[in-house]
Amino acid sequence: MAGAARGELSTPEVADQLRALGVQLGGVLLVHTSFRAVRPVEGGPAGLIRALQAALGPDGTLVMLSSAADDDVPFDPATMAVTPDLGVVADTFWRLPGVMRSDHPFAFAAAGAQAAQITADPLPLPPHIPESPVGRVYDLNGQVLLLGVGHDVNTTVHLAELLFGVPYAVPRYCTVLQGGRPVRVDYLENDHCTERFALVEAWLQERGLQREGPVGHARARLMRARDVVDGALALLAGDPLVFLHPSSAACVQCDAARSSVNAPRVGT
Ligand SMILES: [Zn+2]
Numbered sequence: 087m088a089g090a091a092r093g094e095l096s097t098p099e100v101a102d103q104l105r106a107l108g109v110q111l112g113g114v115l116l117v118h119t120s121f122r123a124v125r126p127v128e129g130g131p132a133g134l135i136r137a138l139q140a141a142l143g144p145d146g147t148l149v150m151l152s153s154a155a156d157d158d159v160p161f162d163p164a165t166m167a168v169t170p171d172l173g174v175v176a177d178t179f180w181r182l183p184g185v186m187r188s189d190h191p192f193a194f195a196a197a198g199a200q201a202a203q204i205t206a207d208p209l210p211l212p213p214h215i216p217e218s219p220v221g222r223v224y225d226l227n228g229q230v231l232l233l234g235v236g237h238d239v240n241t242t243v244h245l246a247e248l249l250f251g252v253p254y255a256v257p258r259y260c261t262v263l264q265g266g267r268p269v270r271v272d273y274l275e276n277d278h279c280t281e282r283f284a285l286v287e288a289w290l291q292e293r294g295l296q297r298e299g300p301v302g303h304a305r306a307r308l309m310r311a312r313d314v315v316d317g318a319l320a321l322l323a324g325d326p327l328v329f330l331h332p333s334s335a336a337c338v339q340c341d342a343a344r345s346s347v348n349a350p351r352v353g354t
Pocket residue numbers: 278279280281330331337338339340341
């Protein structure tokens with residue numbers, strides 16, 4: 087109800103919602119969330135993280151994006167805040183005791199049984215190759231939880247783009263330490279506005295592969311990473327540019343990706 091105060095849900099209530107949705111006990115769970123949609127819950131962002139870990143149990147693994155915003159300075163996993171668009175839950179998670187974080191600017195953070203395996207890879211270029219945290223979640227048959235956010239933030243679709251071999255890639259760079267000195271590293275990334283990742287939702291829904299329900303006060307969507315990849319690969323097989331806006335939409339980011347298709351590649 088618009089304007090109505092929302093009651094605070096307790097940690098056990100949120101954990102029950104997560105179990106009812108289908109979060110797998112002992113599994114690997116990659117969470118994308120907007121706390122604004124979820125709140126209020128007991129304990130704030132840290133309380134939501136406790137509820138996620140309670141639903142996963144002691145043998146489970148909780149995973150979140152944990153990348154930093156600044157392309158111009160080397161990443162420091164011990165001190166650097168996450169990029170603001172990842173939200174307060176992601177920025178709370180990596181600071182908690184026992185949480186591991188990748189040692190590169192496209193970092194993910196993870197806690198639990200598989201955390202070391204998920205965060206161990208060196209700098210992945212481009213960021214969502216199979217030898218990256220999102221690739222490891224896929225390898226481990228993990229689940230993806232979109233909690234108060236849509237498929238536009240579903241990073242696993244970027245993995246599928248690379249597995250497919252999409253023909254677009256735009257120039258990006260990051261800065262890493264080499265021999266104690268900052269060095270700029272240029273690379274090409276399958277990047278664009280990602281709005282059309284929403285097409286994966288219908289593919290999953292038509293096949294009963296997306297669970298939906300409330301978590302906190304948010305709408306939650308739960309799916310297997312493997313099903314996300316299967317759906318994205320099926321869509322790409324029909325049209326390799328399916329995730330780019332058409333030229334008529336005048337989307338600056340998708341147009342940049344589109345115009346890269348026939349451009350010569352750096353280093354080739
Ligand atoms: Zn676009």
